[in-house]
Amino acid sequence: MNLISRGLKNSMRSPMRSGAIILMLAISIGLILSMLVARSSVDSKIADVKANAGTSITITPAGVMGFAGGGDPLTSDQLKSIASTTHVSSTTSTLNDQLGTNDTNLTASLELGSFGARQQRFSQTSTSSSSSTTDNEMAAPPAMTPRTTVTGTTNPNSVSTNGGNLNVSSGSTIDGSSSDLVALVGTTLATKNNLTTGSTFTAYGKTVTVKGIFTTENKFQDSGIIMPLTTLQSLTNQPGAATSVVAKVDSSENVNTVVTSLKSALGDKADITSEAEQAATSVESLSAISNLALAGVIGATIAGAVIVLLAMVMIVRERRREIGVIKAIGGTSRKVVGQFVTEALALTIVSAIVGLGLGILVSGPMTSSLVSSQSSNSSNSTGMPGERGARPQAGGFARGVNQINANISQVTASLTPQVFMSAIAITLIIATIGSAVPAWFISKIRPAEVLRSE
Numbered sequence: 001m002n003l004i005s006r007g008l009k010n011s012m013r014s015p016m017r018s019g020a021i022i023l024m025l026a027i028s029i030g031l032i033l034s035m036l037v038a039r040s041s042v043d044s045k046i047a048d049v050k051a052n053a054g055t056s057i058t059i060t061p062a063g064v065m066g067f068a069g070g071g072d073p074l075t076s077d078q079l080k081s082i083a084s085t086t087h088v089s090s091t092t093s094t095l096n097d098q099l100g101t102n103d104t105n106l107t108a109s110l111e112l113g114s115f116g117a118r119q120q121r122f123s124q125t126s127t128s129s130s131s132s133t134t135d136n137e138m139a140a141p142p143a144m145t146p147r148t149t150v151t152g153t154t155n156p157n158s159v160s161t162n163g164g165n166l167n168v169s170s171g172s173t174i175d176g177s178s179s180d181l182v183a184l185v186g187t188t189l190a191t192k193n194n195l196t197t198g199s200t201f202t203a204y205g206k207t208v209t210v211k212g213i214f215t216t217e218n219k220f221q222d223s224g225i226i227m228p229l230t231t232l233q234s235l236t237n238q239p240g241a242a243t244s245v246v247a248k249v250d251s252s253e254n255v256n257t258v259v260t261s262l263k264s265a266l267g268d269k270a271d272i273t274s275e276a277e278q279a280a281t282s283v284e285s286l287s288a289i290s291n292l293a294l295a296g297v298i299g300a301t302i303a304g305a306v307i308v309l310l311a312m313v314m315i316v317r318e319r320r321r322e323i324g325v326i327k328a329i330g331g332t333s334r335k336v337v338g339q340f341v342t343e344a345l346a347l348t349i350v351s352a353i354v355g356l357g358l359g360i361l362v363s364g365p366m367t368s369s370l371v372s373s374q375s376s377n378s379s380n381s382t383g384m385p386g387e388r389g390a391r392p393q394a395g396g397f398a399r400g401v402n403q404i405n406a407n408i409s410q411v412t413a414s415l416t417p418q419v420f421m422s423a424i425a426i427t428l429i430i431a432t433i434g435s436a437v438p439a440w441f442i443s444k445i446r447p448a449e450v451l452r453s454e
Helices: 002-011 015-052 076-083 113-119 121-130 187-192 229-235 252-269 276-318 320-328 333-382 392-409 417-444 447-453
Strands: 056-061 088-099 148-153 167-171 182-186 200-203 206-215 225-228 244-249 270-274
Touching: 015 276, 015 333, 015 417, 056 252, 076 088, 076 244, 076 252, 088 229, 148 229, 182 187, 187 206, 225 229, 244 252, 252 270, 276 320, 276 333, 276 417, 320 333, 333 417
Parallel strands: 148 225, 182 206
Antiparallel strands: 056 244, 056 270, 088 148, 088 244, 167 206, 182 225, 200 206
């Protein structure tokens, strides 16, 4: 006990020097903890990205984009083939259509504008040519008329722009697997037509009940209608058809395998795109942060050990005479070493208390700083050029890409017990390394030589 008490007292023998040592060591320990937190948080996000992001594959009819292009919708047999593919955990099927003035009693809420008018300019040609038809023939739809987009889907949440649940502001959502004549109506369209929950409207000659009002904060989507897939297939006389399928793979590591299988099964009848490349880029960016944090831990550990080592070497050199006297009056090298190790531990423990507190405070900003700097680089490399007039059903893939990129900036610093214990363990390693060499010096000091030289 006497040995320990002397070591504790000696640790504060020179308050100014001890304070400087504690400050420098505390900064190193604080950096160690903050880097450990950053690495742990990023590694957790990497595991999450591998399990959830980059696992979506979008399948569309070959040559079809939105309401343009050629080709035929995907068939029920093709949908079954996609769903039964190995490693595909779930699928979301979508069918898109447009309601003209002859199809519904609703007034479209989305004005054409110059862009929409240009997309419909061929309708005018169609109308002109149809003027020569007989009165008994069905007239072509009026040119330059705004239309209402209707989406049939097995999962209404797939329309959400943020990748989460669809925001139903009034009423309740619909069951995408049902065949009921119900619909979710976008807030802009509902306002335009004075629709509320429980209201009805006609579509394709049938009466449809408004189950809820939704909003996505996207003007195009908020001007549309969402129905169960089977309902829209029945109303449009397209049984089993789909214009888009988003297949969810059980892991990003299996995406390439699934893409190969789907291309083999569907051949040239479908266009297949995946998020694998974007997911790999996201994981690569996060891995770079993890490696940087690990380098920071190693560097801070070495710095802390060097600080303790140099401090103790300096203390031992200053107190050579004291050591010689202690040994001369019967003190063993073991006891003297124990005294100085206690002194080193005392300095380290005080530094650890200060440093761990500092690390807890700065771990959040430190992690955010590392992530923000890396995410800005990643966004430059993964950003996709805007596709003017992109197909509505491509939203699932676009949202997936946005979600992957967002993963980088969504890393939240989290101090777990494991990380905290790791920081304490490293602190003890620093104390051990820092006191090992001085202990060796002490064992080499011979009382006779010290006293004679002094």
